[in-house]
Amino acid sequence: MELLVASAIGVLVACGVYLLLRGRTFPVVLGLTLLSYGVNVFIFVMGRLQSGAPPIIKPGAAGYADPLPQALVLTAIVIGFGMTAFVLALAVKARFALGNDHVDGVERSGPERVP
Amino acid sequence: MTLLLIILFPLLGAALPAVAVRWGRNASAGAAAGVTAIPLALLLFETPRVLAGGTIEAGWRWVPAIGLDLTFRLDGLGFLFALLILGIGLLVILYARYYLSQRDPVGRFYVFLLLFMGAMLGIVLSDNLLLLLVFWELTSLSSFLLIGYWKHHADARQGARMALAITGGGGLALLAGVLLLGHIVGSFELPVVLRSRELIQGSPLYLPMLTLILLGAFTKSAQFPFHFWLPHAMSAPTPVSAYLHSATMVKAGVFLLARLYPVLSGSDAWFYLVSGTGLVTLVFAAYVAMFKHDLKGLLAYSTISHLGLIMLLFGLSTPLAAVAGVFHIINHATFKASLFMAAGIIDHESGSRDMRRLNGLWKYMPHTATLAMVAAASMAGVPLFNGFLSKEMFFTEALELHQTGTLWWIVPAAATLAGVFAVAYSLRFIHDVFFNGEPVDLPRTPHEPPRWMKVPVEILVVLCLLVGIFPAYTVAPLLNVAAGSVLGGPLPEFDLAIWHGFTFPLLMSVVALSGGVLVYFALQYRFNLHMIVQSPSPGRRFYNRGLAWLTGLSEIVTGGLQNGSLQRYLALLVTVILLAGAFPFWQLGWYSGSRSPGMMDGGSGVAWLLLVVSAACTVIWHRQRLLALVFVGVTGLMVSLIFVRFSAPDLALTQILVEVVSIILLLLALYLLPQTTPRESSVTRRMRDAGLAVAAGLGAAGLVWAVLTRPQDTISGFFLEQSVPGGGGSNVVNVILVDFRGFDTFGEIIVLAIAALGIYAMIGGLRVERPALDPARRPWAADSHPLLLRVASRILLPLALMVSVYLLLRGHNEPGGGFIAGLVTAVALITQYLASGIAWTEARLRLDHQRMIGIGVLIAALTGVASWFFGAPFLTSAFAHWHLPVLGELPLASAMIFDLGVYLTVVATTMLMLVTLGKIGAREEV
């Protein structure tokens, strides 16, 4: 099971990094999303893998999953969303202010038509 | 408390002159004088205690973790310097009132001056070396502002930059030195440091530490070869030169040596470094001073020379030499400040500082000339003036020197030579300005300055005379306590008298006086002094060359690293992170730990496959952006399944909500962006990126594997135990968020609010025409809001709102909470926008999102503040169990009100983000 989780995180990070290195804003945002998925799961599993033991106090429960990484990741997800939204707004603004959606703000192969 | 007040008055009162300048220059100067006079009075109140040999200490904790505390001490040395700083400061304030012209912004001048005064007082009163360093840097900064006060002059700006670069660089060395010293001693507190002489001098780090501290002191006190910034700083207004560059700031380096004298001095390294540098500076600067045609240039080099003299005295390491050094600090401050002021008067009233043009001013300003003559005589070391006394003590000590062996004659000879030069340039200052023919086309006809402009000079000159004639009755007590605290032990026997009989030092004085007169007149009449032009000093050339080299280097580095391509920066960043991460991995050796992995099940395998394939497809099809987005949706769903599978229902809820909201956002943005990505990266670029990505993925996976196969050591036991009794909720994740770590959550909703408002500010007003055709060049579907969807959305709204209220209320005990409930509400409301359009929805749902964000944050903040009223820290939670008819036993914690604030903020920020983006493309093309 640990191998599955580790490799899944690895794939998410790898895909995220590759897309982050692309030259257009939209793929970069997608990469950011994938990378934050990977990082969120990464932090989450630092509390180890617990099946069927949610951190909700109940009399007679055998054990609980680690609540601390969960609390950290919960806010991380929301903040990550805020960041994605901000970057998207930036991308839209840049596209209309600069006439292209390249991350450098400079079209290497001629300007495209802005609708 | 008095000590803190003495420092705080100028620092905080610095704002007053800027305000008072509205009521005129006198008000501004008056405010500055008042802010100086009060601490001076406070200081004088302490005189009896200090003169009795007492030390006043006061302290407050500041950053104890790094040994930085607000501790102050007032001993003899600090008292002497504080007296100089405040006393001369007061005179300079008066003087500057008349010196500055109508066009100069007076308020700003006094603000800078008071800031400097406060920083300088901080240096001399600090009892903690780190605190001293803080004030040390503050003097560098405020002197930068003062030197560059006439910012329209290029040379003022350059002089200010040079002073900052040299003294700032020295400050850096000093920081390193003080850190080493603190490392050796184990404390930065002066009393501890001053008791640790054996420890410090026996340490192998003594020499590097000493070198670094001396670098700091030498740069600040303009010692050779760092002296060249001081002449350039002469482009400052003359009151600044009189204050900073004669009496106070340049003495900071000397002060530091005096402060650390008990522990640093006495070693061979100290002797050769300090007295060697002092000796070279003394002779060299005195020589250069003779050839300066600029009045202030002459004074600047003379100052450098005298600072060298004081350095040399401290370097000699004999008790009497240290006494002479302290004595010369006092004398130099008085005569040099008055000389600078006199030079300023001459400049002010004649329009020139060039001694080749200034001649024969005696008949225009006899009063000023007399004052200048007394001060210059003191500078030259003429008997009956104070400079003579300390200089003769110096000559005596130079003769007593034993360390130099057969070369014993070097120091006395150099001292006499420097004395000759000093007499020569002093004589030139008087003869070349006030006599020696007639003025050469001066801009103005010289005349005496306003009455009050001369008062500060008069006071200082009278002091010179009083000290020079009656040393035992004037300066002796002050000198005793100041020298006492430098030596940190008993004072040597010394006699402050003018006449000691026919001694060898007296002979040296006579040689210096007669030789100086000879040299000056020979230069003036045989070698045509006015025609000699010096080349710029090698130090300055070195500085300029070094600066050019550094600029060139930074251009090369910047140009090499930053070619304007963000992709490249990111690739470099990823590479660096990989390299930084590779090293610990290397050290770890074998990645697998002792913990045996859990069993895999089929369902998880399928989910894994879905996750991996969809993530890979996102990459493969990233050019077709809409398609890639579908795959991101699958990935997000699978991530939430991971959270469910490993017992994190709260995370799964948040993930699934954020996932959908993100997709809506991405689609809104995609509508405004190109639908496809052109293929523009080269194959090598793609291979490189793929390599980096695979390495990053392998690194992350390896790290996770290494962690997961090792036993866990968590601090969560506390939270699990305290959640119900301490936080009143059984959902530990939510209790952590709103209670244990409530302050973090508070910060996070503020970040979220900032992001939303930032988006609104950035693209709030943007409006774009709607394209007539879809990406496949077909007309859009005509039905903008399908009826079925509209009807369904209205049925779903109350259901969804009910769910969200339910999630909010029980979030403290079961999965849910403010973040999740807020997102559900936002999604429910957004569905209305989706189904029925902006116009329809906003006509019925009048929500001011910005205001709602404010209310949410405010509620959260007020919940936190409320706990103050119960005497508890910010955001302390209180709770009680309420019995409600339908819902049953409901524990109501104050944290839940906080959660309500979170809820409102999340709803409003999400809505604001989505609606702002949604409105951009809203306008139909006509």
Added chain:
Amino acid sequence: MSAMSAMLLEILVSLFLLASAFFTLAGSIGLARLPDFYTRLHGPTKATTLGVGGMLVASVLYFSARGEWLSLNELLITMFLFITAPISAYLLAQAALHLRVRDVSGGADKSKHPGQ
């Protein structure tokens, strides 16, 4: 609750689960195997929805019998699914028509569709 009725309940829940799983799977097989989009649309929207509905009934039975909870939750999910499934299908069909997705006969939908 007697052992007998517990046994009966377990059988009932199991039967429901198996039947629902069958329908769910059938829906997905339909999605994978049917020849064109318009036919594929039937599988998930009908069979799978029914299947999940059955699962939820099983869950209601299971948890209600244990007396832990009056399972309103499942009811809510079922309601959601049954309201939304036809609308999703409708919108997807609209989208397919708009994009002129081909049907099984090979010819694209030539008639005027609502989007035009």
Added chain:
Amino acid sequence: MLAAAITIALAAISLAMLLNLWRLLCGPDLPDRILALDTLYINTIALLVLLGIHFDSLVYFEVSLLIAMMGFIGTVVFSKYVLRGDVIE
């Protein structure tokens, strides 16, 4: 018996999800993929209900509920994007 039924049902749903993945990969058109995503959401609900019975826990219901809601909204947004381009107009 219940355990066996759960295992079989789990296997069936896993298989169903694999088939959805197959459709996602093959397409061939965008609506096919959106439909596959929608089906995946619904299958996930089934999976969660099963997990709930398996772990004898009620905490998975909220997740199922939200997946039902969000799956629907996801499908709506994607379809609306295809139909009208502007999702919120």
